[in-house]
Amino acid sequence: MTGLSPTEIGIVEHLRRRQADMAAQVVDWAQVNSGSRNLAGLEQMRQHIAARLTEIADTVATVAPEPAETLDEAGRTVALAHGANLLARKRVACARRMILTGHMDTVFPPDHPFQICRLIEDDRLNGPGTADMKGGLLVMIEALAALEAANAIPDFGWDVVVNADEEVSSLGSAALLRETARRCQTGMTFEPSVTVDGTLASARRGSGNFTAALTGRSAHAGRNPLDGRNAVVTAADLAVRLDALKHEIEGLSVNVARLSGGGANNVVPDRALLSWNMRPVDLAGQQVAEQAIARIIAQVSADHGVTIALAGRFARPPKPFDAKHQALFGLVRETGADLGLAIDWQPSGGVCDGNNIAAQNVAVVDTMGVRGGAIHTDEEFMILSSLSERAALAAITMLRIAQGRLDHALGSAPDMAGVAHD
Numbered sequence: 001m002t003g004l005s006p007t008e009i010g011i012v013e014h015l016r017r018r019q020a021d022m023a024a025q026v027v028d029w030a031q032v033n034s035g036s037r038n039l040a041g042l043e044q045m046r047q048h049i050a051a052r053l054t055e056i057a058d059t060v061a062t063v064a065p066e067p068a069e070t071l072d073e074a075g076r077t078v079a080l081a082h083g084a085n086l087l088a089r090k091r092v093a094c095a096r097r098m099i100l101t102g103h104m105d106t107v108f109p110p111d112h113p114f115q116i117c118r119l120i121e122d123d124r125l126n127g128p129g130t131a132d133m134k135g136g137l138l139v140m141i142e143a144l145a146a147l148e149a150a151n152a153i154p155d156f157g158w159d160v161v162v163n164a165d166e167e168v169s170s171l172g173s174a175a176l177l178r179e180t181a182r183r184c185q186t187g188m189t190f191e192p193s194v195t196v197d198g199t200l201a202s203a204r205r206g207s208g209n210f211t212a213a214l215t216g217r218s219a220h221a222g223r224n225p226l227d228g229r230n231a232v233v234t235a236a237d238l239a240v241r242l243d244a245l246k247h248e249i250e251g252l253s254v255n256v257a258r259l260s261g262g263g264a265n266n267v268v269p270d271r272a273l274l275s276w277n278m279r280p281v282d283l284a285g286q287q288v289a290e291q292a293i294a295r296i297i298a299q300v301s302a303d304h305g306v307t308i309a310l311a312g313r314f315a316r317p318p319k320p321f322d323a324k325h326q327a328l329f330g331l332v333r334e335t336g337a338d339l340g341l342a343i344d345w346q347p348s349g350g351v352c353d354g355n356n357i358a359a360q361n362v363a364v365v366d367t368m369g370v371r372g373g374a375i376h377t378d379e380e381f382m383i384l385s386s387l388s389e390r391a392a393l394a395a396i397t398m399l400r401i402a403q404g405r406l407d408h409a410l411g412s413a414p415d416m417a418g419v420a421h422d
């Protein structure tokens with residue numbers, strides 16, 4: 001540890017002493033099932049996390065999810081249920097502040113076989129949500145607790161958002177993330193590193209999930225087929241035309257994921273449902289894609305005489321690796337070097353709440369959580385020693401931001417706080 005101040009050394013040593021407790025707690029938390037649709041399990045996790053945040057924050061509030069909707073097979077609007085979110089705030093009066101976020105939900109529902117943790121090597125824990133991202137939640141909480149125990153950032157505020165629906169696009173927490181980010185100049189999100197050696201994600205594509213519900217007209221396939229309006233054929237045409245956008249819009253990826261509808265062979269089908277994902281590289285690409293979707297739906301609808309209702313949007317805007325982000329990542333790298341850690345980064349095709357935070361003109365490093373891998377599979381693992389390692393990296397980086405190390409790159413705090421980000 002070269003280049004660390006006495007205060008910084010004290011914080012790092014404090015976090016090393018916390019390693020065993022953190023390792024025990026990550027097992028307890030990972031074994032609480034909190035799949036995105038398991039509201040009871042999410043509530044249990046919310047209480048565990050709130051208890052830890054209450055020890056260090058000035059206020060901890062439970063924030064109900066925003067209403068969110070999708071379309072069912074019949075084209076009807078149906079409500080999506082999400083868990084409640086947490087907002088913890090410290091030194092609310094400080095204009096200079098940071099947003100820190102993590103999600104309590106996982107991709108594993110209660111009936112999934114992967115529910116228990118096991119140590120597969122000395123330092124390698126296999127378990128659901130260990131890396132993504134209950135380990136990251138602990139990294140965040142312990143980093144803040146270490147800073148507060150040392151009274152290291154008396155003139156710097158922080159806001160923590162822990163949401164319950166990140167794995168299903170944060171539809172119920174997007175407004176909370178947006179409003180909280182607007183008060184802050186910098187951010188950290190505690191997703192796991194991109195690779196097991198600790199590499200961070202730099203630029204991220206945007207992402208939108210869409211569902212189209214098609215309503216045609218049924219008819220007898222033999223007696224009066226021309227009276228029918230075939231919703232399945234229309235959905236197939238729509239799928240092909242949407243897929244072709246990947247050749248028209250630079251860098252856009254399109255994944256037509258699901259087409260359902262129809263029934264008996266002697267009936268012209270009047271209902272179909274089509275779902276797809278699109279990932280643009282930048283905001284311009286997103287806007288062109290939005291216009292193209294609307295244009296194609298209008299054309300396909302007119303060509304086939306079939307009504308098409310659309311749900312979904314680009315809920316994750318693209319996250320560019322701009323000058324502000326480069327300054328923030330540079331500070332993380334420099335801090336890592338002082339801690340004996342080599343920090344690198346690479347672009348990612350994946351998306352997370354970092355996309356939404358960056359969209360509020362906030363520089364955010366969104367892979368500050370544990371080192372691990374194989375996330376979203378039953379081989380998910382985390383490196384246990386990375387709990388205290390990444391907590392030290394987050395805490396010292398945050399301390400240096402609080403001390404003004406990025407003020408030049410980000411602009412002065414009062415100006416930043418007053419800027420309208422729309």
Ligand SMILES: [Zn+2]
Nearest residue numbers: 103132133191
């Ligand atoms: Zn995650």
